Amino acid sequence: MRLLAVPALALGLLAAPVVRAEEPASWDDMAVRLLRQYLQIDTTNPPGSELKAALFYKAILEREGIPVVVDEFAPGRANLLATLKGSGALRPLILANHMDVVPADAARWSVAPFSGLLSDGLIYGRGAEDMKTEGILQLLAVLRLKREAVGLDRDVLFLATADEEADFAGALRAISPEGWRDRLKDAEFLVTEGGENLADAAGRPLYFGVETAEKGPFWLKLRTSGTPGHGSRPISDSAPNRLVRALERIRAYKTEMKVLPGVEKFFRDQAPRVSRPRAEWYRDLRSALADPVAARALYDDREVSALLRNTISITVMRAGYKTNVIPGTAEAELDVRLLPGEDPQAFLSEVRTVIDDPSVEVVPPAVFRAPNQSAVDTDLFRAIQRVVGRHFPGVPVTTKMLTGATESVLYRPLGIVCYGFTPLLTTTEETSTGHGDDERISEATVRRSTGVFYEAVREIAARR
């Protein structure tokens, strides 16, 4: 571990503007100002260069007198950990965020991707949705607990990591003995990305979704070979024909629908806002799946379906190089997503059985992280419900299983209850700009969320 002691002055060398020293007009103003500065730090992964972002955070935290360490575990790649000490009566709370972002194709954007531009009430920048805004909300919660000298029953740790968008190198380092395993492993709760709070087009909240579970990517490769030859004389068991036959069996295969507890709650909470007959189905998902008409409709709805079953998407196909040559090999890749609790070996056998052709090799991924979930019945979930309920009365706080993956998959096995949560409200259109073009978030939700997120952290960490 390399601990850096960089004077704040060194930050002047960064492309991003130096944080101003004067007091902010309000926490909301500070959130907008810091977010726009943070979005100007280019942490595109690859290469990541998260050290720049870590030093940005470090300067702010140190100015507030909060102890912070930076671990540059590879050149330019770094994690950061800041600690607010509590009495130790309760186990720590970790606020975790990743500092890297996916690449942005500037030619497709209407603004510069690392401008932090504020225009028409929208803040633009790669990372605005995933997950630099959440990082700033977490940072401000820690700063405010410190400035307001809130007595704490538990330590509050602010953990910023590198490389979430690629190989989780930062989080893996953080939980390793060379990193901060000893400081992280005793935590009771961790809050990170993955939650989804949906607003309608008018900005009215429909629900707050706390991510309590996520699916696991289990990417498969199919490979087959056969006799090559002239395209003018077909070969019935050629490699392309075998592959197409296998893929057609995969395409037609329907994986079983299953109801996990968190998913069941999500649909029950959605029932009041959908019309019949869907409302009845959502209220009692298990009965709905036993009814062929309902089951068919739920299976065919791709958003619903992905929450109820292991899914397979055919994404890559490779074979051939010339129209009149039958190639000797053919390959395909399948994006398989498994529900929490699934046995990957069992699913692999299932796929092989469906393909029913030993000449088609099915290759599992070298690394598989078992998808996992956290309990819903916890003090943290109830704290989130209370705080959100105060600010948005009547809007349900529900559970949302993520069909993607976050670092929680690494932290949950340490015995930490991990939730994806922020109060940020986004429309479906805004959410889709994460990893997309013109990534942006509304200034209004950043302002409104700053205080709500702080209250949620205070609710679970402050002395009772």
Ligand SMILES: [Zn+2]
């Ligand atoms: Zn992310």
